[in-house]
């Protein structure tokens with residue numbers, strides 16, 4: 270399937286189910302709207318599935334791992350080897366996301382979409398390598414347009430298989446790629462026109478001196494590549510990353526195959542920005558999770574009109590914030606299925 274076909278497959282969520290679910294929520298034993306965002310999520314999820322009282326979710330975290338050529342500009346405080354070392358950690362079950370996914374009752378799949386080295390000794394790692402890392406975006410495009418498209422399709426195909434073969438009903442894309450906050454900052458700067466110093470942050474924890482280097486690198490990448498803000502694929506190819514492209518594919522795949530997708534922190538929201546630029550309807554399938562400590566994240570969420578449910582100073586990525594809100598999606602569904610109406614419970618309803 271091509272990217273154009275996938276975009277064409279994305280339809281609006283089911284308005285009739287949305288309205289019927291709203292009516293059902295209004296009939297439950299509570300003041301109107303008093304379960305707030307939980308009601309919004311319940312409605313959205315029902316309308317995504319096109320099912321009045323949906324079943325509980327089968328959840329999957331898809332971690333995309335890729336390296337960044339721009340790492341050679343000294344923009345991160347960790348060496349690039351950490352990308353593949355963390356991949357090993359994901360497979361062995363020891364990373365933050367492994368713990369939080371287990372806590373949420375979700376499974377994990379880890380995909381090598383662009384790590385600089387091969388890891389043939391990890392049979393559980395899904396090998397979908399598009400390239401051995403991106404090029405240094407301060408010197409030219411990070412990827413070709415065709416590589417970016419190929420990496421998006423990796424994410425799409427993975428979600429398609431998970432939906433069709435494993436019956437998953439909820440997905441969260443996660444990231445691993447040293448220096449990827451440099452790319453994500455460039456993406457929001459390119460799209461919003463905000464100055465780089467507003468949207469940049471310390472990523473994995475750089476000091477003031479490196480922060481200046483990082484700002485310069487992003488400014489240079491934008492000047493050298495001149496990404497077209499109307500063209501999501503152009504921005505992605507020029508200043509994005511392979512794992513960001515893979516996450517964009519997971520989001521577009523979720524929208525095409527009609528399951529909700531939880532958007533995590535700075536890097537997965539950068540992927541969501543690209544997805545929404547390429548296919549605006551995909552926005553209807555996104556659920557916000559948390560507000561990252563990375564300062565540019567609030568601009569991304571505002572751009573997408575996504576509401577973060579948690580503010581916990583998380584700044585890890587890997588879909589850790591998404592894993593934390595999975596139980597809220599389950600809770601929203603349980604409200605739809607299990608809560609009594611005024612009539613059933615013999616409770617007098619109010620009048621406004």
Ligand SMILES: Cc1cc2ncn([C@H]3O[C@H](COP(=O)(O)O)[C@@H](O)[C@H]3O)c2cc1C
Pocket residue numbers: 344345346347351355444445446447448449450451471472473474475536585586587
């Ligand atoms: C051990 C470790 C585990 C991580 N898991 C996610 N990230 C996150 O931090 C990195 C981005 O920060 P920067 O742009 O400053 O390099 C990415 O790998 C991202 O996935 C990690 C980073 C580290 C060091």
Ligand SMILES: O=C(O)c1cccnc1
Pocket residue numbers: 450471472473533534535536537561562563566583584585586587
């Ligand atoms: O918010 C995130 O996802 C994030 C922030 C810093 C570093 N890596 C990821």
